[in-house]
Amino acid sequence: xxxxxxxxxxxxxxxxxxxxxxxxxxxxxxxxxxxxxxxxxxxxxxxxxxxxxxxxxxxxxxxxxxxxxxxxxxxxxxxxxxxxxxxxxxxxxxxxxxxxxxxxxxxxxxxxxxxxxxxxxxxxxxxxxxxxxxxxxxxxxxxxxxxxxxxxxxxxxxxxxxxxxxxxxxxxxxxxxxxxxxxxxxxxxxxxxxxxxxxxxxxxxxxxxxxxxxxxxxxxxxxxxxxxxxxxxxxxxxxxxxxxxxxxxxxxxxxxxxxxxxxxxxxxxxxxxxxxxxxxxxxxxxxxxxxxxxxxxxxxxxxxxxxxxxxxxxxxxxxxxxxx
Numbered sequence: 001x002x003x004x005x006x007x008x009x010x011x012x013x014x015x016x017x018x019x020x021x022x023x024x025x026x027x028x029x030x031x032x033x034x035x036x037x038x039x040x041x042x043x044x045x046x047x048x049x050x051x052x053x054x055x056x057x058x059x060x061x062x063x064x065x066x067x068x069x070x071x072x073x074x075x076x077x078x079x080x081x082x083x084x085x086x087x088x089x090x091x092x093x094x095x096x097x098x099x100x101x102x103x104x105x106x107x108x109x110x111x112x113x114x115x116x117x118x119x120x121x122x123x124x125x126x127x128x129x130x131x132x133x134x135x136x137x138x139x140x141x142x143x144x145x146x147x148x149x150x151x152x153x154x155x156x157x158x159x160x161x162x163x164x165x166x167x168x169x170x171x172x173x174x175x176x177x178x179x180x181x182x183x184x185x186x187x188x189x190x191x192x193x194x195x196x197x198x199x200x201x202x203x204x205x206x207x208x209x210x211x212x213x214x215x216x217x218x219x220x221x222x223x224x225x226x227x228x229x230x231x232x233x234x235x236x237x238x239x240x241x242x243x244x245x246x247x248x249x250x251x252x253x254x255x256x257x258x259x260x261x262x263x264x265x266x267x268x269x270x271x272x273x274x275x276x277x278x279x280x281x282x283x284x285x286x287x288x289x290x291x292x293x294x295x296x297x298x299x300x301x302x303x304x305x306x307x308x309x310x311x312x313x314x315x316x317x318x319x320x321x322x323x324x
Contacts, residue, residue, distance in 0.1 A: 015132070023298035036272045037083030041093050043069050046096060052212075052297070053205045061215055068099050068219035073255040075099075075272075079108045080267050096198050099204065100216045101166055103191030117264055120240045121233050121316055131233065131314035132162070138313075142304060147311070152308040154301060157228050224296065226254045229309055230291060238265075240289035246296045258297070261289040293306050 044067055051063040071094065077083065078090040091104060094241060110127035119125035123133045130152070137145070150156035151164055176184040202212055234240045244251075244258040251258050255271035259278045262285055263269070269277060286293055294300050303309075 018105070032085045034083035034270050034272075035058050037077055037270060038093075040070075041074055041083070044074060045096075052202060055205065055207045055211065056285075057135050061211065062218075064085075064212070065218040065222070068216055069222045069253045069256075071098055072223055073253060073257065074308040075104065075107065076111070076257065079253060095194055097191055097194035098198055099219065100195070100198070100213070100315065101220070102169070104188040104194070105187035105190060109183070109187075112198045115264065115267060117237050117240075118266075120229050120237065120253055121314065123147040123317070124229075127252075129231075129314075130227075131310070131317075134317050145221075146214050148312045151310060152304055152310055152312055154228055154304045155306060156224070157224045158221040161224040162217050165220075168244050199289070222250075222253070225250060226257060228304070229294075229300065230260045232310065233314055234290065235316065236290060239292060241289055241292070243285060243289060243293045244297060244300065245293065246297075247275070248297065250297045261285055261292070 048064065048071070050066045050257070051060045051067060054060045055064070066106045077092050079085075081087065082195050083089065083093070084090055094104065114120070114126055114128040116125070121129050121131055123129050123131050123136075132148075140148070144274070147160070147164070151160050172189050173188070174183060177188065201207075202209070230242055231240050238261075241261040241264045242258075256274040257263055257271070259274045262274055262278050262281075265285070265288070266277065
């Protein structure tokens with residue numbers, strides 16, 4: 001599946017490899033390998049094995065959850081063609097389905113569809129949209145509306161978001177498999193295969209399944225912090241993606257995807273190059289995204305932990321003025 005980012009000439013020079021003189025194919029392949037990402041995948045895998053093996057210590061559980069967050073961010077890198085030129089090898093590097101819930105191929109296909117930037121936030125065409133069609137919203141019962149309104153606060157998104165998202169995702173996947181959609185069936189077959197070594201490892205070390213499921217759920221809750229306000233409803237396509245100028249632990253766990261407007265304009269840029277690209281082109285990026293910016297995740301927590309940022313019904317589809 002191809003990706004159609006909104007190109008920006010000011011970002012293009014760093015959005016892909018620079019022109020290099022011709023060299024033997026093997027040397028060219030080796031030079032394209034991203035050592036920082038390879039190293040981080042190996043470290044993440046080793047720490048996951050160590051933390052699960054040491055699960056009897058209570059401190060191991062939050063470590064496991066945070067490693068699952070990091071593994072998800074590394075999987076996102078793989079979806080965008082990192083860390084080697086061979087995508088099959090890249091997928092193999094994150095193959096064990098340690099996050100349990102979402103098949104790699106389904107995440108890949110939905111996320112690349114999400115990168116069709118002209119469709120960002122569309123309730124039908126953007127698989128990662130948190131908005132609903134206003135006509136659908138009006139048909140919902142008041143308890144469901146209350147639940148979805150709570151889900152639009154940061155606290156609700158962290159606590160309720162994984163359950164709501166997984167329920168809708170599983171329902172959609174079951175319908176697709178019943179329609180005999182082979183790509184979906186294949187993705188789930190591979191996912192179940194990927195669960196085998198994970199479950200075998202957990203069984204070998206006596207890791208309680210409920211504890212691990214809780215850690216995986218908590219990891220999804222942490223990931224919801226990143227996705228909470230990544231995109232807003234806005235008439236201008238380039239103004240829909242956020243920049244959060246955070247350099248703390250969450251920025252690392254999200255592999256700098258808090259610089260989300262930069263990522264959408266230059267999706268081929270590796271995670272460790274995004275901060276430099278943003279520093280060099282900051283004024284251009286903020287002009288491009290209409291100043292949709294926060295100083296840190298601390299600011300996001302203070303402003304939205306108990307407060308809704310967005311309506312559930314897509315404001316541009318209903319003719320409302322979107323929140324700024």
